[in-house]
Amino acid sequence: MEAEYTLAAELDLLEPGSLRLYRDEFDDLVLVRDGQRLPGVRLVRCFPHSAIWRMLAVRDAHGREVGIIPDLRELDERSRQAAEAELDRLYFIPQIVRVLDIEERFHVAAWDVETDRGRRRFEIRSGHRDIQVLGTRILIRDADGNRYEIPDYRRLDRRSQALIDSQV
Amino acid sequence: MDPQQKTAPAPDSYPGEALPADIRAEIAPLLAPDETIRLAVTTDMRLDGLYGPAYLLATDRHLYSIHPNGGRPDVARVELPRIVSIEVQELYGSNALKVRTDDRGMVVALFSKSLVDRFAQVPERLAALVRQARPEAGAELVNRSSRRHGPPQRRCATCGLVIPQRLGVCPNCLDKRRLLARFWSYSLPYWPLVATSLVILLADTFIGLTPPLLMRTLIDNVFQPADKIAQSAGSAAAAAAGIRQMRVHLPLLGPLSPTGALLALVLLLLAINVSRNALGAVRSYLLARLGQLITYDLRVEVYHHLHSLSLSFYNDRDTGRIMNSVTQDVGRLQDFLSDGLQEIVRDVLTILIIVSILFYLNATLAAFVLLPTPLIILVTLRFGHRLHMIYHRLWRRWAALSSLLADVIPGVRVVKAFAQEAREVRKFDARCTDLLRGELGAARVRSIFGPVMAFLTSLGTLIIWWVGGREVLGTELTLGSFVAFTGYMWQFYAPVEGLCRLNHRFQHAATSAERVFEVLDTAPEITDREHAVPMPRIDGRVEFRNVTFEYEPGKPVLHDLTFSVEPGEMIGLVGHSGAGKSTIINILCRFYDVTAGAVLVDGLDIRDVQLKSLREQIGVVLQEPFLFNGSVAGNIAYGNPQADLEDIVAAAKAANAHEFILELPEGYDAELGERGVRLSGGERQRVSIARAILRNPRILILDEATASMDTETEAKIQEALGRLVRGRTTFAIAHRLSTLKNAHRLLVIERGRLVEIGTHDELLAENGIYARLCRMQSELSRIRAV
Numbered sequence: 001m002e003a004e005y006t007l008a009a010e011l012d013l014l015e016p017g018s019l020r021l022y023r024d025e026f027d028d029l030v031l032v033r034d035g036q037r038l039p040g041v042r043l044v045r046c047f048p049h050s051a052i053w054r055m056l057a058v059r060d061a062h063g064r065e066v067g068i069i070p071d072l073r074e075l076d077e078r079s080r081q082a083a084e085a086e087l088d089r090l091y092f093i094p095q096i097v098r099v100l101d102i103e104e105r106f107h108v109a110a111w112d113v114e115t116d117r118g119r120r121r122f123e124i125r126s127g128h129r130d131i132q133v134l135g136t137r138i139l140i141r142d143a144d145g146n147r148y149e150i151p152d153y154r155r156l157d158r159r160s161q162a163l164i165d166s167q168v
Numbered sequence: 169m170d171p172q173q174k175t176a177p178a179p180d181s182y183p184g185e186a187l188p189a190d191i192r193a194e195i196a197p198l199l200a201p202d203e204t205i206r207l208a209v210t211t212d213m214r215l216d217g218l219y220g221p222a223y224l225l226a227t228d229r230h231l232y233s234i235h236p237n238g239g240r241p242d243v244a245r246v247e248l249p250r251i252v253s254i255e256v257q258e259l260y261g262s263n264a265l266k267v268r269t270d271d272r273g274m275v276v277a278l279f280s281k282s283l284v285d286r287f288a289q290v291p292e293r294l295a296a297l298v299r300q301a302r303p304e305a306g307a308e309l310v311n312r313s314s315r316r317h318g319p320p321q322r323r324c325a326t327c328g329l330v331i332p333q334r335l336g337v338c339p340n341c342l343d344k345r346r347l348l349a350r351f352w353s354y355s356l357p358y359w360p361l362v363a364t365s366l367v368i369l370l371a372d373t374f375i376g377l378t379p380p381l382l383m384r385t386l387i388d389n390v391f392q393p394a395d396k397i398a399q400s401a402g403s404a405a406a407a408a409a410g411i412r413q414m415r416v417h418l419p420l421l422g423p424l425s426p427t428g429a430l431l432a433l434v435l436l437l438l439a440i441n442v443s444r445n446a447l448g449a450v451r452s453y454l455l456a457r458l459g460q461l462i463t464y465d466l467r468v469e470v471y472h473h474l475h476s477l478s479l480s481f482y483n484d485r486d487t488g489r490i491m492n493s494v495t496q497d498v499g500r501l502q503d504f505l506s507d508g509l510q511e512i513v514r515d516v517l518t519i520l521i522i523v524s525i526l527f528y529l530n531a532t533l534a535a536f537v538l539l540p541t542p543l544i545i546l547v548t549l550r551f552g553h554r555l556h557m558i559y560h561r562l563w564r565r566w567a568a569l570s571s572l573l574a575d576v577i578p579g580v581r582v583v584k585a586f587a588q589e590a591r592e593v594r595k596f597d598a599r600c601t602d603l604l605r606g607e608l609g610a611a612r613v614r615s616i617f618g619p620v621m622a623f624l625t626s627l628g629t630l631i632i633w634w635v636g637g638r639e640v641l642g643t644e645l646t647l648g649s650f651v652a653f654t655g656y657m658w659q660f661y662a663p664v665e666g667l668c669r670l671n672h673r674f675q676h677a678a679t680s681a682e683r684v685f686e687v688l689d690t691a692p693e694i695t696d697r698e699h700a701v702p703m704p705r706i707d708g709r710v711e712f713r714n715v716t717f718e719y720e721p722g723k724p725v726l727h728d729l730t731f732s733v734e735p736g737e738m739i740g741l742v743g744h745s746g747a748g749k750s751t752i753i754n755i756l757c758r759f760y761d762v763t764a765g766a767v768l769v770d771g772l773d774i775r776d777v778q779l780k781s782l783r784e785q786i787g788v789v790l791q792e793p794f795l796f797n798g799s800v801a802g803n804i805a806y807g808n809p810q811a812d813l814e815d816i817v818a819a820a821k822a823a824n825a826h827e828f829i830l831e832l833p834e835g836y837d838a839e840l841g842e843r844g845v846r847l848s849g850g851e852r853q854r855v856s857i858a859r860a861i862l863r864n865p866r867i868l869i870l871d872e873a874t875a876s877m878d879t880e881t882e883a884k885i886q887e888a889l890g891r892l893v894r895g896r897t898t899f900a901i902a903h904r905l906s907t908l909k910n911a912h913r914l915l916v917i918e919r920g921r922l923v924e925i926g927t928h929d930e931l932l933a934e935n936g937i938y939a940r941l942c943r944m945q946s947e948l949s950r951i952r953a954v
Binding site: 025026027028048088089090091092093094104105108115117118119120122123124125142143144145146147 | 213217218219220259260261262264266268271272273274275278280281282284323329330557
């Protein structure tokens with residue numbers, strides 16, 4: 001009798017123990033797998049919103065998938081740091097720590113915020129499409145396509161909360 | 169010369185971006201004496217991932233990446249001749265520019281998505297500088313990696329302000345006065361109507377304001393003298409006799425008895441009421457007529473203009489918005505024209521007249537009475553703004569609720585199949601709760617607004633009672649004037665409130681107007697050149713000479729395409745989706761003009777011939793045949809409305825459509841319904857082939873004409889197409905290579921470049937991309953056959 005179909009067989013999971021990641025002199029990420037060197041790989045988050053350190057697809061220089069790293073935390077320390085730095089660069093999502101002002105003109109809200117990357121002003125075109133509320137977490141896409149995140153808006157100061165409440 | 173060089177910007181044009189003085193001072197000592205800056209760009213992100221200015225600078229020798237960090241800025245320098253590649257990486261939330269030499273690679277600039285436009289030309293400019301420093305550098309210096317990304321940014325081209333989703337035009341750049349002036353230009357042809365309406369409006373308003381004055385006359389000239397006589401008379405009988413002998417002097421009428429005067433006033437009031445209402449009826453009809461006439465003109469003009477616009481106009485906008493411009497926006501304008509404008513005129517007039525009457529009656533009292541007016545204006549504006557915001561938020565919640573319904577109701581089979589009813593109900597409940605909260609908030613504001621306004625309005629009356637009342641007691645003011653004052657007070661505040669609310673109404677109309685004028689002001693991109701000649705009957709020789717085309721600047725879809733096609737030849741276009749096959753067709757039909765190079769038909773540049781005469785000789789069969797609401801015959805004869813019945817039936821026979829058409833009880837006269845819903849996909853396709861056959865085009869385009877058919881239908885259509893292509897230059901796009909078996913030659917397109925050209929056998933022998941595609945498809949069809 002044939003073995004029952006298992007979904008897990010579809011996944012080409014990479015064994016964390018056999019992997020090494022580092023950055024070469026071209027500033028490219030290199031994957032070493034079972035001693036084999038694969039330069040210029042790119043990491044793609046399968047769940048850029050909901051699971052940023054899990055299920056990371058690795059693609060080679062031609063865009064073909066090499067496999068999936070199930071959890072970044074299982075990598076060795078240096079590989080993990082290299083991957084984190086790369087992901088940090090690939091996925092630029094500043095976290096908003098304070099909302100200084102929201103000014104609405106012609107139904108376009110201009111936010112003036114303090115983020116972990118510095119002060120920023122941006123505009124949002126349409127409320128419900130560009131502000132995604134997941135419980136108390138808020139994901140924002142501005143008019144130009146930049147991304148911002150508020151991990152938990154109930155933990156911001158009162159004024160920030162009131163300003164955000166007026167928008168969602 | 170390298171063809172790429174032609175499209176690249178001139179390397180010595182220096183995008184004039186001013187660098188801060190401290191950065192310039194910092195960089196100056198690094199430059200050689202004869203080294204000149206050729207490119208300078210400021211970015212909004214530093215390499216460490218923090219926001220802040222950073223600079224990218226290129227001279228004729230080096231590339232500098234400068235990052236301020238408090239003290240001396242970090243400067244990285246790359247020698248231009250050593251650069252072998254320039255990469256643009258589109259990342260999530262930002263973009264990066266990276267350069268490589270043969271032993272090193274580094275990101276030289278990060279920039280947020282807001283600066284995409286600013287950086288669009290930077291890689292090519294840099295590449296041009298590299299080529300200048302190292303002439304043997306290849307054409308392929310620039311690499312762009314991109315993932316699918318969201319909609320392009322929408323900012324106003326003039327002021328840079330973000331354009332709201334629901335508007336589509338920049339509300340900031342709306343010149344409202346210019347808009348209004350433009351409207352006047354539309355009403356000018358109807359000036360007699362405009363003048364009559366205005367006169368009637370004036371008369372109507374004037375007459376409407378007379379009743380309180382009549383009341384004053386009635387009290388001061390009739391009741392009060394009568395009352396005095398009654399007070400001074402000893403008995404009731406004496407009083408009655410005295411009043412009977414009393415004479416009242418009314419203007420224009422001689423002395424009258426009190427009853428006579430009363431009758432005169434009553435008749436006057438009757439006349440006023442009759443004429444006022446009659447005038448009102450005439451006025452409202454005339455203004456409605458005026459509004460409708462202007463709307464009609466505008467609507468027809470908009471639709472006419474829409475048809476003269478190029479395809480790119482339609483690509484940039486969604487159908488719904490264009491339809492709205494023709495229907496709703498024009499309608500809303502009419503609303504504003506026939507109701508809004510007359511309300512403005514009437515309100516302003518009413519206010520002016522009442523104020524003058526009040527000041528005429530008693531200047532001090534008038535000044536006192538008008539005191540609360542600024543307060544009322546202020547409150548109305550504030551509440552109005554507040555309400556507007558609340559309504560907007562409510563509208564958003566309503567939209568969220570209906571989009572949920574629109575999403576879930578059609579998917580109800582899935583909901584049931586996965587047993588998720590409870591969850592859908594919970595989702596709906598949550599949205600309803602939001603809506604409830606919003607509505608309650610709105611109700612709170614509304615229920616405060618009414619009473620507050622009523623109270624403020626009553627302040628005027630209080631003032632009249634106190635100030636005016638004391639003047640009546642002091643006999644400085646007659647009782648009649650006092651009553652007239654009270655009457656005018658009530659008529660005064662409604663127009664004030666109306667004018668306060670006008671702003672929003674005007675704003676709506678102005679955006680509608682702008683959307684309408686946006687359509688009218690868009691100039692068609694593809695037009696006949698001045699000296700364009702009619703295209704003579706086409707032989708069918710088609711030539712692409714170094715054709716490059718970009719929909720968006722900096723992102724070429726076709727690169728330097730050169731090929732030529734003989735008359736009567738059938739050409740198959742092969743390539744992955746998005747390779748540029750349809751773009752080639754669009755350019756051949758001249759839906760778009762080439763960015764560089766030229767397309768020649770029979771040796772004539774297609775931009776030099778009249779558009780209509782070119783398209784008349786091109787026939788198109790699309791994957792999704794588009795049939796209009798109408799009869800079968802009407803659809804076949806769409807391109808030749810004058811066609812004989814014989815020709816229509818002959819074309820249908822040639823297209824293998826005759827048989828099924830006769831199966832329809834109404835035959836060729838059968839109505840197809842919207843988009844031909846009464847026919848199957850294959851039947852619709854055959855009708856559209858008949859349409860192309862009847863037109864007898866010299867160049868034929870088959871764009872995936874059989875992609876969505878089953879094998880049997882496809883065979884029928886192929887047979888029909890076989891007849892159609894005979895003796896005509898044909899371009900056929902197909903994913904299924906078997907459809908192209910009749911093609912004389914095949915063009916293989918990859919990423920906008922022509923990579924292979926030749927007959928089926930030649931390409932197989934070449935063992936390149938086409939051969940690989942063929943092998944893959946024959947394997948697939950073998951699997952299908954099993």
